[in-house]
Amino acid sequence: MPHLDIAEVARRAALPASTLRFYEDKGLITPAGRRGLRRQYDPSVLERLALIALGRTAGFSLDEIAGMFAPDGRPRIDRDALTAKAAELDGRIRELGALRDSLRHAAACPAPSHLECPTFRRLLDGATAPGRRPPSTDRPPASPPLRRAGPRGARDL
Template sequence: MEHLYSISEVARAFGVSVPTLRYYEECGLIQPTARRGRVRHYDRAALEQLAYAQLWHYDGMMPLADTAAIMTSKHAPERHALITAQRDAVQERIDRLSRAAAMLRHMLQCPADHPLSCPVTGAYIHSRVDATLAGEEPPNPPSPTCPHGARPPDAHPHPRTVNAPMRTSAVTSRSHVQRQHGSRGRSETVWPGSGARFCPADHVTV
């Protein structure tokens, strides 16, 4: 006879609470194999169903409602629509976190005594206010272009010269210029009106 696991054993093994397992049952994610008295018990197949639910809910970060819809769907297009929506939401979050990490790296590397005294950060603040008043999307926050104390490998050795053509960004409403450097294709954002175009931490001189 196959071994059955009590609800408390399952909760402890899978790192969830007993009320959570009961709620999963209400959502249709799992069902107990048997009841002994008032205690729910689960067999191996039920545990695999629980692991399958955790795949979507924990690993895929899907809401319980979408998890239940996927687990009960009978056709791939239904699942794919939900998966695509979640993938796009996760990717958007990843992009936001990446921009946040880049901004924080810039702030850590910048030697300015006050962040607003950094020409890159100060120019960004001005551009963000201008974009907001114009009803436009704000520009991306400042980010480091190379490690502190290092000169970009493809930068021209003379600080006032840029050995690359200048082109105007397609997003002209943000009033900034993109410069492409060398065969590496590295780009930097130059915010006009800042009074200076060089952040000591980034070592980007234009």
């Protein structure tokens, strides 16, 4: 099968070409060459991109994913790392399930005010406990808060 140019790989993988170039810079994919100024890829890059997408969805960092490939490009996935990530996801699922249940209770709670509901109060207490951040889908649970300098110094995002 002939090589695919970067635009075709981007289309088939549903990724912007900039992501492909970024993955190339990180050593996750390697072009087979160039035709003019356009990168050319072996069709097997699509399977590799699918593995990368699966790893990202599971919460692995790009560096962790890069370590899951042997120098020859074949997958070399550490089963212990998969088991650990599955256990981490189990914990996250339990946290999110408890949060979901608390929110459903708060939505249907007959208390005159949410602040008078003991279940809602526990939810608030858990969200503000030292070292505890409420569950969020925009970053992994173990990630430290992002910091941004502003007119009043650094602050959490």
